[in-house]
Amino acid sequence: MRYALLLLLNMNKEVLLLKRCNTTFGNEQYSMSGGKVEANETARQAIIRQAFEELNIKIKSENLEFVHLLFRKGNDNxxxxxxxFKATKWEGSLKNQEPEKCSKINWFKLDNLPENILTAHKQIIELVQKNTYYSEHGFVD
Structure with missing residues (x-):
C-alpha cells in the first residue's frame, strides 16, 4: 500500500500533528496528516487532497518538498x-475537518514531540531533521 504524509511546519519550527480517534490503527496517538494514495494519483496529489480534506488548507505542488521515504512492515507482514513531503507555505486557516477520525490538532516543537506519537512518524520527523531521506521500520536484521 502506498501512503503520503505531510510534515507541516510553521515559522516557529513546530510540526502539526493530529490525534487519531475511531480509526483502525493508532487510536489516541498523534500522527502527521496524510493517507492512502488513490488509484491514478501521485503522492504529491494525495498530499494536496489530504491537506484540504483533513485540515482545510490548500498547498500548491511547488510548495511541497520531498523529504523522506519510509519502507515499513506492518502487522501480518x-x-x-x-x-x-514537507510544506512551510499554504493557504487557508487550519481546521480539523474530520473530527470523527481526529480528536484534535496541535503544534509541537520538533525537539519536544508527544510521547503518544506513532513510532514510525516520530522516526520520520527525527530523520528528516538529520537530512536522512530513507528508512525502514518493523524489520528484524
Missing amino acids: IIFDAGC
Missing part, C-alpha cells in the same frame, strides 16, 4: 511505503 503487510508492506507499506510512505513518501513524506
Whole structure:
C-alpha cells in the first residue's frame, strides 16, 4: 500500500500533528496528516487532497518538498511505503475537518514531540531533521 504524509511546519519550527480517534490503527496517538494514495494519483496529489480534506488548507505542488521515504512492515507482514513531503507555505486557516477520525490538532516543537506519537512518524520527523531521506521500520536484521 502506498501512503503520503505531510510534515507541516510553521515559522516557529513546530510540526502539526493530529490525534487519531475511531480509526483502525493508532487510536489516541498523534500522527502527521496524510493517507492512502488513490488509484491514478501521485503522492504529491494525495498530499494536496489530504491537506484540504483533513485540515482545510490548500498547498500548491511547488510548495511541497520531498523529504523522506519510509519502507515499513506492518502487522501480518503487510508492506507499506510512505513518501513524506514537507510544506512551510499554504493557504487557508487550519481546521480539523474530520473530527470523527481526529480528536484534535496541535503544534509541537520538533525537539519536544508527544510521547503518544506513532513510532514510525516520530522516526520520520527525527530523520528528516538529520537530512536522512530513507528508512525502514518493523524489520528484524
